Amino acid sequence: MTAILTTHGLCKNYRGIKAVQDADLSVARGGITGLIGPNGSGKSTTIDCITGFTRPSSGKVSYDGQDITGSPSYGLAGIGLVRTFQNVRVYERLSVMDNLIVASQSLRAHGWLPLMLRSTAVKADEKAIMQEALSFLELVGMAHYAGAPAGILSYGQRKLVALAACLITHPKLIVLDEPLAGVNPTIIRKISGLIETLNEQGLTFLIVEHNVDFIMRHCDHVIVMEQGKKLTEGKPEDVRRDERVLEAYLGKRVGLETKGTAYA
Numbered sequence: 001m002t003a004i005l006t007t008h009g010l011c012k013n014y015r016g017i018k019a020v021q022d023a024d025l026s027v028a029r030g031g032i033t034g035l036i037g038p039n040g041s042g043k044s045t046t047i048d049c050i051t052g053f054t055r056p057s058s059g060k061v062s063y064d065g066q067d068i069t070g071s072p073s074y075g076l077a078g079i080g081l082v083r084t085f086q087n088v089r090v091y092e093r094l095s096v097m098d099n100l101i102v103a104s105q106s107l108r109a110h111g112w113l114p115l116m117l118r119s120t121a122v123k124a125d126e127k128a129i130m131q132e133a134l135s136f137l138e139l140v141g142m143a144h145y146a147g148a149p150a151g152i153l154s155y156g157q158r159k160l161v162a163l164a165a166c167l168i169t170h171p172k173l174i175v176l177d178e179p180l181a182g183v184n185p186t187i188i189r190k191i192s193g194l195i196e197t198l199n200e201q202g203l204t205f206l207i208v209e210h211n212v213d214f215i216m217r218h219c220d221h222v223i224v225m226e227q228g229k230k231l232t233e234g235k236p237e238d239v240r241r242d243e244r245v246l247e248a249y250l251g252k253r254v255g256l257e258t259k260g261t262a263y264a
């Protein structure tokens with residue numbers, strides 16, 4: 001498989017802290033790549049650099065044949081690179097439907113005059129967006145909340161809406177930052193199923209997640225970070241057995257398969 005995203009020599013320093021050091025990473029187009037590592041190993045900083053939420057200190061990020069190093073996040077959504085957050089973000093006072101419409105509208109440009117006059121093109125566009133938003137809410141199982149304020153949703157439900165808000169931008173690559181953290185087993189199963197279904201439809205995923213069982217089951221490639229550097233990468237079954245990973249991630253005497261997780 002060819003790479004949709006690569007980093008070369010990626011570094012990010014925060015004053016004295018080398019959060020990411022010389023990381024060469026690759027995400028295969030059409031695959032599900034997992035990024036794991038102990039707390040503080042640089043996973044979040046890496047995806048922040050990739051998705052334009054922080055500027056790398058040095059190194060290069062390439063996506064879909066373009067150099068996107070340091071590009072702001074809002075520009076990246078327009079070329080199909082979007083992400084979710086560990087601390088899920090929704091507009092609490094807007095309805096669930098409007099949350100998706102805002103995500104969609106950020107990519108559409110009608111110009112101020114057609115918008116002010118609510119031209120036929122704008123009205124037709126609005127109707128199409130609403131239909132599309134509803135279909136994505138149905139996909140994530142949240143259509144019955146379409147008219148409800150997003151502020152009433154549980155943490156797990158917000159994660160589903162945030163995923164739908166990504167999908168309405170028609171991404172090629174979605175970066176998921178700890179999609180399972182803090183959600184119940186039912187929503188974990190829902191999110192797992194959605195990732196599989198969307199991937200079968202051609203969507204590429206890069207997933208940062210502490211739930212190692214989930215990563216091993218769903219990813220076709222796993223990258224392991226330790227202390228800001230790439231420790232190793234490979235197929236889940238190889239990474240699972242790698243002594244360096246066991247040592248770095250969990251301590252020498254504990255195998256990855258023995259770590260208890262909420263994943264069912």
Ligand SMILES: Nc1ncnc2c1ncn2[C@@H]1O[C@H](COP(=O)(O)OP(=O)(O)OP(=O)(O)O)[C@@H](O)[C@H]1O
Binds near residue numbers: 018
């Ligand atoms: N804004 C910041 N300012 C200073 N140091 C930071 C900042 N962000 C991250 N760091 C440091 O960079 C290192 C890597 O942090 P990062 O959050 O990327 O790790 P992580 O692997 O995502 O950890 P976790 O799994 O706990 O979320 C840590 O030592 C962290 O304290």
